[in-house]
Amino acid sequence: MRTRLRRLLTWRKALVAFVTLCLTVIAAFAVLYLVIDIPRPNEQAKAQSNVYLFADGSRLARTGEVNREPVPLDRVPEDVRRAFVAAENKDFYSDSGVSFSGTARGVLTTLTGGGTQGGSTITQQYVKNYYLSQEQTVSRKVKELFISLKVDRHNSKDDILAGYLNSSYYGRLAYGVQSAARAYYGKEVEDLGVEEGAYLAALLQAPSRYDWAVASPADKRMARARWGYVLDNMVGEGWLDKAGRERMRFPVPVAPKVSAELAGEAGYLVDTARRELIAAGVGEQELAGGGWRITLNIEPDRQRALRDAVAAGLASSGTGPQRMAPRPDPDRQVGAVSVDPGSGRIVALYGGDDYFKHYLNNATRADYQAGPTFAPVVLAAQVEAEESRRSRADRDMIRETAKKLGMTADPAGFAAPQATSLGLMGASPLEMAGVHATLANDGKKVTPSIVRSAKRGERTVELPDPTGDQVVGSVSAEFAHASVSGRVRPAGTIGPEKSVPPLGGAVEAGGRAGASGRTDDGKADWLIGSAPGEVTSIALFGERAGTGKQVTLKGVEDGLTEQIWGAYLKATASGPARGDS
16 A cells, blocks of 8 residues: 555656646746747848958958849749748748757757757748848757747748748858849849759758859769759649659859959968858858958968969970970869968968859869879878788778878769779869878878968857877878878888888979879879978869860870979978978
8 A cells, every 4th residue: 555655646746747847848938939029130131241361461352242132022933932942841831930849959969069950941041041140059049949930920921931032141142042043043033944943942051062163073963962852842742743853954053253352362262261161160141241350371472482383384384205385275274282281271272373264163173083192092001901910901991091081082983992092083182182281290180271260250260170180000101101202211110121102203392302193084183292391282184174174184284283393392492491380
């Protein structure tokens, strides 16, 4: 009897506690609903300029010419409206304006320090864009929830959809679907087809990554997949005919127009900085909203030296045996990055001759084979295998070593067994500079960083440390780096009679060493240069002018990367020693 009574009391206590908790939650919900009002539109609608500075404080560029042109919903074709609903919130017309599960996931992700969490409704996204900020904080997410409930009660669904389409950020400094229609297709919004509308809807997930003009091969596949997802959802909702969907082809956007402030080299530096800040957690819309003061690690003297060295090299035809009279060749592009391996700072970066003429950043593009620059990665993997008493490094160990060193190669590049060891996957000059800087840094991870600081008002972005933990052994790193730097370890330190195989052609300039070589398909020529406190990655790409098509480099290009590197070293030889500063 006592046991039964004790159990009954325990259940009663549990029931009272549960009911109390429920009443507390309901009361808190009611209070918050009453207290949190719909605020006035946020100040982000009044975009300011962003100021970009060189490392010495001199100004690089000022950006902030934001496109904003709200349009009434009846100017947006019905199929285009449905594309956005299919992409973001299929239940938009029947929901209460919020997703409690999505908000809970977002709050949990924020509390645990995770990245941006999706799952918000169109109403919530509109509220965030129009009334609140882009900051990932718990208080902002809670406000978003309650304001969205009120907005859904007070506004019609069409008003909310119009507000969402007009306040969303699409990349290319375009706010609103009308500005996006002009930026990506050179059209008025009422002239958009469903295929184009589906692409603009797909863009909202990741505007800078899915912008066709600058997307990597992997990002282009993701953009296409997202575009297909939108159209397939439209078919599923009965808004699009299945047969018509199967006949649709991806609508490639037009080339972008850029601000005059971004002409020449400035656009490439700003582009690289923007990507780094977005990766660090600054929202694209927040960054585009302006008011930022961003200082780069780029040193003006070294930047000028790299730019002039490339210009002089491109004005000639290389130094090979087939050298011809100097004649500009429009079918070649150069990308180059110079990194201080001790600090991880990018001290110079060349993305192209003019951002107006060639929007794609040659320093960050990863659509050409890594080729001979990958050989030291294979060497590092082989030494790691010997250190762990394996007979040899297989296709998996090489790939794992590449990832540890910072390569984000397209998985398709590893399809064939020989693809990894031959360097057939795509890589960017920036990525390869990071790989070789890690090897030069005794195997401690270097993630090259172009941004020194980023501030807006009282907010300062917390940037990750460009240098990290040991990712490969110091012996492996030194042996692999020796193939570039010319520093050969004493015999017997890595095994009996080990020698360092050269990476392509050996190069020497002013007591500094490098090595170069051409990819197997002949469409790119690479050089990795090593100097005290500095690693430089230079790539020459064969690209048909005006089309972006990859073409084989001509024989007269032989020696061009070495010529560029030699001129850069000569111009910077009198500069300060870099070391770990």
